[in-house]
Amino acid sequence: MENLKSKKIPTVLFVFHNSDYYSGATRSLIDIIESYLDKKTVNIVTLFPKTEGTAIDYLLRKDIKVINCFYTELVASINQPLIKKIVAFPYRFARMLISIISIYRLKSLISDLKFDAVYTNTSVIFVGGFLNKFFKIPHIWHFREFRREDQQIDFFFGEKYFYKFANKYANKIIVLSKSMFQKNQLYIKPEKLQVIYNDISPSYINPKKKFNLSKSNIQLLIAGTLSEGKGQLEALKALKILLDGGYEITLNIAGNTDCEYYKILEDYVFDNNMSENVIFHGLRKDMNELRKSMDIGLVTSKSEAFGRVTVEGMLSSLAMIGQNSAGTSELIKNNETGLLYEPGNIEALAENIKYLYESRSEMERISVNGYNYAVDNFTKGKCSNTVLELVLEALNEPNYI
Incomplete structure (x- = not known):
């Protein structure tokens, strides 16, 4: 049997879209993280757009490293009147630019912590994509929503740019169901897409x-x-x-x-x-x-x-x-x-x-x-196991567990 002590454990940055423990997407990511804690298969670092929140409190109690950086969701309601969308566009665009600058300023921290991969939770934030673009860190992107169909939201700068960005700056894109796969395969390269049903704690x-x-x-x-x-x-x-x-x-x-x-x-x-x-x-x-x-x-x-x-x-x-x-x-x-x-x-x-x-x-x-x-x-960790497999596949390094 191969000696596991000779294997390296990957360090992964997990990017949250909010700090509310009771948000469904946030709870789902925490379920994945807890599986890694139990099995000691990943060195975990988390990134939040806020400095406070119930999810942050929970992870700190688990002795998980938490870092903060300003970034914003890049979506807006599709039901807004056209005039309101036009008026709001400069404000939203400015927030996007500030987010990009904030992400780039993580450069020294990323160098110190030596992340092997970044995982982005939900499709409404682009942090992992920009980290991949700026620093060539392998990126696993988890799409957790239909957006337009279920939440009546979509990207304020258009779906065409979003899918172009996702195709270019994600090594693998996870979707939650076959229904999501059918929608996204129209825009995402099929070899990048993978269906993984959620783990529940x-x-x-x-x-x-x-x-x-x-x-x-x-x-x-x-x-x-x-x-x-x-x-x-x-x-x-x-x-x-x-x-x-x-x-x-x-x-x-x-x-x-x-x-x-x-x-x-x-x-x-x-x-x-x-x-x-x-x-x-x-x-x-x-x-x-x-x-x-x-x-x-x-x-x-x-x-x-x-x-x-x-x-x-x-x-x-x-x-x-x-x-x-x-x-x-x-x-x-x-x-x-x-x-x-x-x-x-x-x-x-x-x-x-x-x-x-x-x-x-x-x-x-x-x-x-x-x-x-x-x-x-x-409840048996199928999602977390597959996510780890995708991370290791993206690393393409034989010395990781």
């Missing part, structure tokens, strides 16, 4: 010890950012159909309510006299605990790039119902690991909820199937 394994199949009031949960693209209003409309039919159901909505979309949801609940059947939990930091009292999880997103909340729900033994679209349709096998409905078909969503309400044994069967599927496929 084993800390989310939260199985039900016993199913209460006789309870009268079924608890639904929809978790994630409150936005039109996530479809919370669609869930409320399906709930209204069921309440009008006499079903005892409560919809729990977990997500930050500090947004304009919350007012739209709140008004709908009030106008339809649903206040006793809808609970807004706000941003919850104890989702495992909340999920313990839930029965069914809903994923009503229009274009989920992966669907982290789908897997998290499965790991808490929730029977998941999701739109038959994008990443969600790759995670849920209809009538086995969950139920699917066609996008925008609110009646079909209501029928799926009704089916599980009336067939409690089916709700348990689907919950158990989903749990087993999620544990087997998303």
Whole structure:
């Protein structure tokens, strides 16, 4: 057996797009980093655009090196009026230039720390690309969003330039699902693209010890950012159909309510006299605990790039119902690991909820199937192992582990 002590451990700079531990993309990267900590396979350094934040606090407690540098996301809402886009362009362009200068000024630090590779989390920041351009550091770029389809955002200087930049300054580009691959293969060289489903930390394994199949009031949960693209209003409309039919159901909505979309949801609940059947939990930091009292999880997103909340729900033994679209349709096998409905078909969503309400044994069967599927496929470090393989491939050095 080859002596592992003779092998070198790569030093990788992991670039975050924000410092919020509860952001889905940030949590997903932290799950990867924790896998490397456990296995001691990577020397980890992290880069943030801010000096404070819950993710930074968490990593510092783990004794991980954190450095800071100003850089900005290079996206804007596609729904802005043209005049607002024109007025905002000089400001956004100036921030981009300042970001580039800030990144270049990392030169001495990069020389001291001797990074073997850089990994960029999400497609909305260009840091890793510029580090590759300036200092020839191998770059692995992880695209975690559709942008236009799921978040109604896109690059303010145009997609054409973005894809040209990505093709030139990334050694490998990771996408979260086959749906994302199909979109990006139109613009990215096929040999650069690789599909890797997310890892989810084993800390989310939260199985039900016993199913209460006789309870009268079924608890639904929809978790994630409150936005039109996530479809919370669609869930409320399906709930209204069921309440009008006499079903005892409560919809729990977990997500930050500090947004304009919350007012739209709140008004709908009030106008339809649903206040006793809808609970807004706000941003919850104890989702495992909340999920313990839930029965069914809903994923009503229009274009989920992966669907982290789908897997998290499965790991808490929730029977998941999701739109038959994008990443969600790759995670849920209809009538086995969950139920699917066609996008925008609110009646079909209501029928799926009704089916599980009336067939409690089916709700348990689907919950158990989903749990087993999620544990087997998303909690065993497959993503982190493949990312490390891509880093080593980019280094093209036989002396690394």
